[in-house]
Amino acid sequence: MSRGKKLDLFIGADIDDGWAEVASPRKSKISHEILEPQKHQLHFSKEKRRGKTVTLVGPFQLSKENANKTLKLLKKKLGCGGAYKENFMEFQGELKEKIRPLLLAEGFRFKQGH
Secondary structure: OOOOOOOOOOOOOOOOOOOOOOOOOOOOOOOOOOOOHHHOOEEEEEEEEOOEEEEEEEOOOOOHHHHHHHHHHHHHHHOOOEEEEOOEEEEEOOOHHHHHHHHHHHOOOEOOOO
């Protein structure tokens, strides 16, 4: 094939022949109700992402502004990075023992055993 020519291929299917997008329902429901810190029931989970540990805390039912404000405060006190995604706060590292007292001081509660 020479450098100046383009290969023109037509491979495909007719999408209009009854194909439909499959919309599977979400397994967990995200509540948009905003709660005060004392009414939260938070729990911890730990994940490995690209060989590094990430600590997840949630689910939070806060307004976006309050969640980002709380996240910023926690990241500053812990000296780590993090993000707020889908009602969970993600922190870089294994920080369960350090996060718990900070959230308790802010008035949040945890589920039994977490």
